[in-house]
Amino acid sequence: MNNKVKEDSLPKFLKDPSLRLIIFFALAIQLIMTLLSFIAYMWLGAIMLVLFVITLIVFWRIGNIYIKELNEYIKNLSYRIKRGEQEALIKMPIGILLLNEKNQIEWLNPYMQTQLAKTDNVLGEALEEIHKELFECYSDSSNLDNLIEWENKIYQVTIQKDIHAIYLMDITEYATIKEEYEDARPVVGWLFLDNYDEITQGLDDRGVSGFDSMLTTYFSNWGRQHGIFYKRISSDKYFLLLNRKELDRLEKEKFNIIDNIRDRTSKRNLPLTISLGLSYGEETFDKLAELAQSNLDLALGRGGDQAIVKAVDDEPRYYGGKTNPMEKRTRVRSRMISQAMQKLMNDSEQIFVMGHKSPDLDAIGASLGVARIAMMLKKKVFVVVDQEDLSDDVAKLMKEIQKHEQVNKNIISPSDAEKQIGPEDLVVLVDHHKPVLSIAPTLLKKTRKNMVIDHHRRGEEFTENPLLVYIEPYASSTAELITELFEYVSTDGDPINRIEATAMLGGIVVDTNNFSLRTGSRTFDAASYLQSVGANSTMIQRLLKEDPEKYLQRSRLIETIEFVRDGVAIASGDNETIYHTVTSAQTADTMLSMSGVEAAFVITRRSEDMVGISARSLGKINVQIIMEKMGGGGHLSNAATQIDGKSVSEIIEELKEVINAQLD
Incomplete structure (x- = not known):
């Protein structure tokens, strides 16, 4: 039984048959050598036999001692392990x-x-x-x-x-340490006095001084109460610095400073509204300040009188008055714009609607939408389209429009528009606000009445003296903005028809890249409305089908990708080949879907004298600013420019310098 215990205690490798086989072969070889020694020389065989016996005895004794000591070690180790487990089970915290x-x-x-x-x-x-x-x-x-x-x-x-x-x-x-760390994390913010200039415009110096004194007293008490450092940067803007704990407190209070300021100033018949943008997270102070400014821009774009709080890589949180400011403000702003636009249309002899050069589905869809509103008001309206400068998808759409006489009869060329327009006619620019980008810029010079509806951020260049401006940078598309205006138009005229709804929905689909970019709840609301009035999704898919040659062109452009720096990629065509604007834009969108690309720039020749750049971004890099420095503009994540008199290679080097200077 003891032998069995010892054998069971042996490590597995000592009981391995292969080890035993090796020992057996070693002994067999020695035995064979002993026998051969006897055959050769008797005395040598005797010596080998003695050595063989001694080897067996030594091996046997040493093996027993080794196995005994090994078993003792294993038993002791096993005891210590079990004892440690028991002690840990009982005493460990x-x-x-x-x-x-x-x-x-x-x-x-x-x-x-x-x-x-x-x-x-x-x-x-x-x-x-x-x-x-x-x-x-x-x-x-x-x-x-x-x-x-x-x-x-x-x-x-x-x-x-x-x-x-x-x-x-x-x-x-x-x-506890983590909670204290989270509470102490810095929060950067901007506070803007929405209508300060309008309020103080009618006050004398004494009145302005008294009003400023009242604001200073209130903000000082508010800052001291919440541990907020604030600094007045300009007459209507303040810089804020606080910690996360105080931000949580402000959020629990629903930013009642917004209501308190409005109520306190209303008692003086000077109703002031304020907007706030705040940000926090794992970023540097300059990045937090930039994000806070973006939040403030969003708050102002939504009509002001509200606060927007956003952590890095998180969804924004909205705070306003006692009701839901997001929905209320959007409806009020849309209604006001719709009513103002209808008044301008009613006061005009004729209405001319035009998008930008090389129009996309958004520009065409928005133009048709504005034209439909004018027709619902029983006004004479024309949609300016250059039939010689159309992308494949828009050309297909124009062929479909020809089947609808009521819509097609209103479409005219730029030359015809220049002949018919008069000084009392209204020009509506959609999907752009720079005259240089218009299909027929000369129309703006022949009338004193124009208005702008756009979803791109406003640049330095702008239409002169517009009577109405509706720029919503955070909308997905201009078609989305136009769709919201239909709710406030009289239904006496013919309602929107299927082809118009399809064109507008196509514009939303294209500008959001199938609802994957710059898409918000308002986008889906607009799309839902257009679908309900007959938009044909199948037709949109047919319109967006790609020509094989254009697909190959895009593939060749993608093959030229080079990274200027981390996350910034540039693709370019050769200097002799002319590419369509849509091909360049689609290539930039495709590049954004690639791993490691945060911003994409595609440089191609658009005509014999002009080179264009299509810029796209996922949002971390502001391509609008980069394009503005090169004479263009657009949106935070969607911009472009066109440059005359330079080669593709020259523009590539110029773009690299601008990118490095901007990002540095």
Whole structure:
């Protein structure tokens, strides 16, 4: 029996048949050599036999000693391991609960007993009754990062379902440190006085001074109450610096400073509204300030009188008055724009609507939408389209429009428009605000009345003396903006028809890249409305089908990609080949879908004398600013420019310099 115990105690590698086979062969070889020695010389064989016997005796004794010592070591190690397990189970600062099949507590270690000293005996009690949150963690152990609070302590929960065990690690100290860190994280903000200039315009110096004094007193008290550092940057703008804990407090108060300022100034018959943009997160102060400015821009774009808070890589949170400011402000602004536009149309002899050169579906769809509003008001309207400068998808759409006489009769060429327009006629620019980009810029010089509806950020160059401006940079498309205006138009005229709805929905689809970019809740609302009035999604898919040659052109452009710096890619065509604007834009969109590309620039020759750049971004890099420095413009994430008199290679070098200067 002892031999059996010893054998069972041996390590597996000593009982390995291959090891035994090696030993057997070694002994067999020595035995064969001994026999051969006897054959050769008797005395040599005798010596070899003696050595063989001595080897067997030594090997046997040493093997027994080695195995005995090895067994003792293993037994001692096993004892120490088991003793350590027992000590750890009892003394380590980790709570352990064992449950039975009915999820009742069968056993808990001494450490857990000391932690639950204030609690009655929990043995035999159902876990759900003792701690409901812990029971939910145990029931759904797929979540590996469960934290619970129990007896004023915070535990990290680990579940071992196969043995019905729960391990609780006390992380109270670390959780407290993390909470303090989160509370102390900096928050950067901008506060803007929306209508300060309008309010103070009618006041004398004394009145302005008194008004400013009232604001200074209020902001000083507010800043001191919430631990906010503020600095007046200009007459209507303040810089804010606070921590996350105070931001949480402001959010719990629903930023009541907005209502308080409005109420206090209204008592003086000087109703002032304010907007705030705040940001926080794992970024440098300059990045936080930039994000805060973007939040302020968004607040102002939504009509002001509200606050927008946004963490880095998170969704924005909106705060305003006692009602939902986001929805209320959007409706009010759309209604005001719609009513103002209708008044301008009613006061005009004729209305001319035009998009930008080389129009896309958004420009055409928005133009048709404005034209439909004019027709609903029983006004004479024309849509200016250059039939010689159309992309494939727009050309297909124009062929479909020819089947609808009521719509097609209003489409005229730029030359015909120049002949018919008069000084009292209204020109409506859609999907752009720079005259140089218009299909027929000369129309603006022949009339004193024009208005702008656009979703691109306003640049330095702008239409002269517009009577109405509706620029919403955070809308997905101009077609979306036009769709919202239909709600406030009289229904006496013929309503929007299927081809117009299809064109407008196509514009939204193209500008959002199939609802994947710059898409908000308003975008889907607009798309839903257009679908309900007959927009044909199947037709849109047919319009957007690509010509094989254009696809190959895009592939060749993508082959030329080079990275200027991390995340910024440039593709270019050769200097002799002329590419269509849509091909360049689609190539830039395709590049954005590639890993590691945050901003994409595609440089191609558009005509014998002109080279164009299509710029796209996922939002971290402002391509609008870069394009503005090269004479263009657009949106934060969607911009372009056209340059005359230079080669593609020259513009590539110029673009690289601008990108590096801007990002540095």
